[in-house]
Amino acid sequence: MRYNNKWLPSLLLCVLFCCTAAAAAPADSTGNGKTADTSAKSLVRGADDLKGGNTLDVLTDFFQLAAQDLASSSKSFNFKSTLFALKLKADSSLNIDTLFRKQRLSRNLQFDIAVNVDQDFHLTGFTAGVTYAFINNRDKAMANFRSQAIARNDETLLNVLDSLTNVYSRQNILTLQNVHARDSLLGMMAKGAAVLRASSNHTIDSFPKGFQAVLRPYKLDSLSKMIQTEYDSLMDDVGQRGLLTGSVYGSSNNLNQLKSGYAEVIYLKGKNVQADIRGKLAYTDTVMPNTNYRLNCDVSGGADIEIVHSKTDPHKSVMEIKPALEYQKVFNGAYPGEKDEMFTFNAEVRLRITNNLWIPLTVKYDVRNQNFLGFLNVSFNTGMFKKSLASK
Amino acid sequence: MKSVTLTVNVYGGALPPVPIKVYLDGPGDNDHQKFSKDSSFSYTFSLAPGNYQLMVGGQNPAGGSTTVILAGDISSGPIPTSPQSQNTAQYAFIFYFTV
Numbered sequence: 001m002r003y004n005n006k007w008l009p010s011l012l013l014c015v016l017f018c019c020t021a022a023a024a025a026p027a028d029s030t031g032n033g034k035t036a037d038t039s040a041k042s043l044v045r046g047a048d049d050l051k052g053g054n055t056l057d058v059l060t061d062f063f064q065l066a067a068q069d070l071a072s073s074s075k076s077f078n079f080k081s082t083l084f085a086l087k088l089k090a091d092s093s094l095n096i097d098t099l100f101r102k103q104r105l106s107r108n109l110q111f112d113i114a115v116n117v118d119q120d121f122h123l124t125g126f127t128a129g130v131t132y133a134f135i136n137n138r139d140k141a142m143a144n145f146r147s148q149a150i151a152r153n154d155e156t157l158l159n160v161l162d163s164l165t166n167v168y169s170r171q172n173i174l175t176l177q178n179v180h181a182r183d184s185l186l187g188m189m190a191k192g193a194a195v196l197r198a199s200s201n202h203t204i205d206s207f208p209k210g211f212q213a214v215l216r217p218y219k220l221d222s223l224s225k226m227i228q229t230e231y232d233s234l235m236d237d238v239g240q241r242g243l244l245t246g247s248v249y250g251s252s253n254n255l256n257q258l259k260s261g262y263a264e265v266i267y268l269k270g271k272n273v274q275a276d277i278r279g280k281l282a283y284t285d286t287v288m289p290n291t292n293y294r295l296n297c298d299v300s301g302g303a304d305i306e307i308v309h310s311k312t313d314p315h316k317s318v319m320e321i322k323p324a325l326e327y328q329k330v331f332n333g334a335y336p337g338e339k340d341e342m343f344t345f346n347a348e349v350r351l352r353i354t355n356n357l358w359i360p361l362t363v364k365y366d367v368r369n370q371n372f373l374g375f376l377n378v379s380f381n382t383g384m385f386k387k388s389l390a391s392k
Numbered sequence: 393m394k395s396v397t398l399t400v401n402v403y404g405g406a407l408p409p410v411p412i413k414v415y416l417d418g419p420g421d422n423d424h425q426k427f428s429k430d431s432s433f434s435y436t437f438s439l440a441p442g443n444y445q446l447m448v449g450g451q452n453p454a455g456g457s458t459t460v461i462l463a464g465d466i467s468s469g470p471i472p473t474s475p476q477s478q479n480t481a482q483y484a485f486i487f488y489f490t491v
Contacts, residue, residue: 097431097453101406140454145409150451154410158449158484162415162426165486166445174443174488186471190486193447197482224482231409231481235454 076127078114082107100141108133116251125259129249137241143234150230157223161196164218165189168211196224240271260284274304276322286333294333300326302346322348326364343367394465394491398446399434405453407431412450412458418442436464439491449484460485467491
């Protein structure tokens with residue numbers, strides 16, 4: 001039975017879209033598509049993905065609107081967030097480190113609500129689920145480099161900078177009688193220190209000319225660049241660590257009856273070549289002659305391999321391929337003609353269209369039956385909207 | 393003696409990747425202070441009259457930021473004005489003030 005009110009699904013979709021678009025944040029310029037399309041990977045999105053540290057924009061980066069299976073007869077529109085994102089909306093001070101570190105549970109708990117529609121955009125049901133990251137070692141917000149060389153280099157640079165700036169200021173600036181000139185030069189000293197450390201410059205050009213000559217032999221600009229390289233490399237390493245998530249999802253039909261559900265466990269590790277192991281137990285309501293439900297499991301293991309990256313940004317993947325082995329078992333409710341066991345070799349190729357838009361094409365080869373199957377998915381992040389609006 | 397309070401807040405991470413270093417240089421030979429902290433903090437200096445340079449340096453959590461606030465019995469300054477914030481991977485704040 002279908003809802004007679006044809007406006008209801010459209011209204012729900014509009015509300016969902018407006019909420020998400022209004023909260024749209026700057027796009028994740030790291031552009032790692034590997035975090036874009038699975039619930040497990042989206043948990044990686046956290047403070048490590050936020051640009052500019054602007055607490056007012058923090059929450060919005062956690063929202064995601066995704067349109068799935070656009071080419072098929074059944075479509076869904078998702079609203080996805082973390083518990084931490086909602087708490088942060090109510091209390092922005094949670095983003096301060098001393099409070100942030102106590103939010104491990106809420107940062108690792110993601111919820112997902114979806115409206116499902118048919119090809120005519122009539123409501124066919126709802127989907128709801130939660131995902132929790134039991135192991136999240138790739139959380140860059142937890143990165144700690146205290147025992148690394150970068151900590152010693154950082155201290156060396158600051159020691160030298162403090163000593164030189166203090167001596168120069170006292171001997172050459174604070175002795176000036178002209179208050180305006182003195183304050184102007186002190187301001188340049190402060191700006192010079194900030195620019196020396198800034199990730200885009202690392203130059204001594206913003207210091208007063210006289211002080212630049214003092215600094216030059218110490219090569220602090222080179223040291224600052226080296227620290228930046230170390231920082232980027234170490235953060236990259238963090239992004240390759242293990243991530244283990246568990247999810248439970250359920251979908252209802254338009255009569256609010258449970259139509260399907262699943263429990264899934266995913267483990268990821270690595271980056272350029274990423275191990276990807278998944279296990280899923282799924283339940284589906286059916287209307288077949290001998291049974292009224294289907295219960296099956298799906299276990300796969302493979303490697304996500306970056307085959308092309310951006311020429312301008314080596315950390316930005318443009319094309320990836322994921323070969324995998326998959327085992328499927330139907331415990332109950334096999335379809336007519338369907339084997340209750342299947343062993344396939346899969347290959348998923350994903351092509352980046354924009355920073356946030358990927359097109360994955362999955363091809364499965366059934367070894368026993370020698371059949372090919374293909375699937376196409378398109379998903380995108382609302383950050384893309386705001387970025388495109390900002391550029392206009 | 394005058395009181396000047398330094399407040400450093402780190403946003404967007406559980407802790408900064410390396411300790412926050414603080415350097416205070418005063419008018420006398422014995423007015424140099426240096427210490428480090430593992431996370432956000434507030435610290436009050438008790439200072440004799442004179443000109444001071446305060447430097448705070450460290451690194452931000454990925455995508456995070458650090459804000460430094462300087463307040464108290466400051467008769468001139470600080471230069472630059474407080475608060476200051478940086479969201480780059482590394483940062484160094486220098487303030488000049490007179491108490």
